[in-house]
Amino acid sequence: MRRADRLFQIIQILRRSQRPITADAIAEELETSKRTVYRDIADLIGQRAPIRGEAGVGYVLEDGFDLPPLMLTADEIEAAVLGAQMVAARGDPALRRAAQDLIAKIGAVIPDNLRPLVVEPATRAAPSWNAAPDNIDMSGVRQAIRAGHKIVLNYRDEQDRETVRTVWPFAIGYYETSRLVVAWCEMRADFRSFRTDRVSGASFTEDRYPDRPAALRARWRRHQQERWQAMKAKEAQAAETPA
Numbered sequence: 406m407r408r409a410d411r412l413f414q415i416i417q418i419l420r421r422s423q424r425p426i427t428a429d430a431i432a433e434e435l436e437t438s439k440r441t442v443y444r445d446i447a448d449l450i451g452q453r454a455p456i457r458g459e460a461g462v463g464y465v466l467e468d469g470f471d472l473p474p475l476m477l478t479a480d481e482i483e484a485a486v487l488g489a490q491m492v493a494a495r496g497d498p499a500l501r502r503a504a505q506d507l508i509a510k511i512g513a514v515i516p517d518n519l520r521p522l523v524v525e526p527a528t529r530a531a532p533s534w535n536a537a538p539d540n541i542d543m544s545g546v547r548q549a550i551r552a553g554h555k556i557v558l559n560y561r562d563e564q565d566r567e568t569v570r571t572v573w574p575f576a577i578g579y580y581e582t583s584r585l586v587v588a589w590c591e592m593r594a595d596f597r598s599f600r601t602d603r604v605s606g607a608s609f610t611e612d613r614y615p616d617r618p619a620a621l622r623a624r625w626r627r628h629q630q631e632r633w634q635a636m637k638a639k640e641a642q643a644a645e646t647p648a
Contacts, residue, residue, distance in 0.1 A: 425463030537602035559606035
């Protein structure tokens with residue numbers, strides 16, 4: 406690997422991580438020596454890259470640093486195009502248009518030798534067959550999530566029973582044939598997922614919910630992890646119980 410490519414990759418490794426990265430981990434990923442990593446990071450710091458390091462902890466890249474746009478490798482272009490293809494195949498109309506625009510923009514600005522990766526990609530996402538319809542404006546849901554606004558849903562469950570729920574939406578789950586709005590439900594005082602094809606009506610309010618969407622997502626991830634651990638513990642206990 407050329408030195409310039411290695412310096413670029415070190416920045417990429419630090420930028421994609423939310424935790425300090427050790428020189429050992431960087432050296433392993435780049436298949437080089439730890440001594441080379443130390444020298445490269447010293448050079449980057451000398452070029453005013455805002456890298457902080459602490460012995461025994463690792464390196465972090467401070468906020469506010471960026472690289473010239475679209476310095477992408479062939480693998481990164483294929484990953485971006487494949488992801489956009491999946492959104493174009495499975496997303497709602499607004500996201501499908503955005504994904505198609507993204508592919509066009511990537512193809513317009515990358516070097517000529519890389520353009521075939523966009524025009525004639527070797528990787529393709531399969532279309533989504535028999536996808537359930539969205540009975541709610543998904544663009545409106547995304548706007549509500551960004552703004553932290555409540556939504557009032559008329560919702561039918563699996564037994565076709567309808568309830569009215571005031572929810573705090575914070576995520577959207579995209580599955581092969583359906584989509585979910587993940588939210589805190591005021592009625593249940595708990596996290597709930599609502600299939601968009603079972604929504605019979607929705608009112609987008611201007612009422613802000615008290616938590617930040619990012620905080621709700623963090624709480625939900627912890628909740629899911631705790632449920633998974635409890636399920637695994639229950640399975641282990643059942644396996645140890647004599648028949």
